Amino acid sequence: MAVITFVRHGVTDHNLEKRAQGHTPNPLNAEGRAQAQLVAGRLAEEQWDVFISSDLRRARETAEIIAAAIGKPVDCFDPRLREMDRGKIADTTEEERVARWGAAWKELDMGQESHESMRARGIGFIEDIASRYAGQNVLVVTHGYFLGQTLKELMKDESTGGDLRNTSVTKVVCNDGKWAYRLYDCVRHLPQK
Numbered sequence: 682m683a684v685i686t687f688v689r690h691g692v693t694d695h696n697l698e699k700r701a702q703g704h705t706p707n708p709l710n711a712e713g714r715a716q717a718q719l720v721a722g723r724l725a726e727e728q729w730d731v732f733i734s735s736d737l738r739r740a741r742e743t744a745e746i747i748a749a750a751i752g753k754p755v756d757c758f759d760p761r762l763r764e765m766d767r768g769k770i771a772d773t774t775e776e777e778r779v780a781r782w783g784a785a786w787k788e789l790d791m792g793q794e795s796h797e798s799m800r801a802r803g804i805g806f807i808e809d810i811a812s813r814y815a816g817q818n819v820l821v822v823t824h825g826y827f828l829g830q831t832l833k834e835l836m837k838d839e840s841t842g843g844d845l846r847n848t849s850v851t852k853v854v855c856n857d858g859k860w861a862y863r864l865y866d867c868v869r870h871l872p873q874k
Contacts, residue, residue: 683811683855684863685819687828688724690735690743691716692847700774702824703767703793706738713847716871717743720848721750723870729753730817733810735762735824743848744822751820761806764824765799768792796830803831811855835860846871 691713695702709717724747732751734744736758744755769791770778778786810819828851829842835853836842845851845866852864 683815683819684817684852685807685810685821685854686724686850686852686864688720688743688747688820688822688851689825689828689845689847689849690740690822691720691746693739695772696847698774700772701767701770702739703764703771704737705772709739709742713739714742714746716848717746718750719870720850721747723850724820725750725752727751728818729820731756731810731814731819732821733757733759733762733819734822735764736760737763737824740822740824747820747822759806761802762821762823762827764827765830766792766794768794799827799830800834803827804834807831807835807853836862841865 691709693702693707693713694710695705695707697710729751732744732748732753732755734740734755734757740762741758748754770786770793773781782789810821825845825847829845832842832851832853833839846868848871849866849868850864850870851862851866853860854863
């Protein structure tokens with residue numbers, strides 16, 4: 682049986698500004714670091730066999746905070762876990778995109794990664810991890826949109842994977858070749874707003 686626990690990175694200024702992040706090297710903000718500390722305390726209650734993170738700065742920072750709390754270093758910073766490549770729109774807001782390329786900018790080729798490519802990357806990662814670390818408890822730090830698209834494909838359900846919250850915990854388990862949620866977008870470690 683494969684069990685994979687996904688954690689979305691902590692919040693960034695880009696998140697708050699609704700600025701396309703993609704592969705930008707932007708850091709967590711103060712709130713994001715505090716969120717990472719809280720999820721780290723929660724994750725320290727479990728035993729982890731394998732710990733993998735996206736190599737992008739905001740995920741790496743989240744993972745390093747978690748690593749200190751769980752007493753286990755990150756085994757691998759894996760570029761397959763990166764957020765969707767946003768191409769030319771990376772680091773921009775909708776308002777800036779409209780000002781630069783016009784209201785119909787979505788019809789232009791902005792060099793963004795396709796949903797199909799991102800989903801294939803996510804499923805390839807899951808299949809690799811599930812076979813390589815069968816029977817082990819795997820912790821993964823990644824990005825919201827990438828994870829959401831991967832979950833849609835994994836569960837064959839387009840209604841899932843939307844608007845995953847920062848530092849939310851989602852646990853998936855595979856029994857007899859069928860994936861299911863054990864936990865979904867859980868933020869019980871965060872103060873309720």
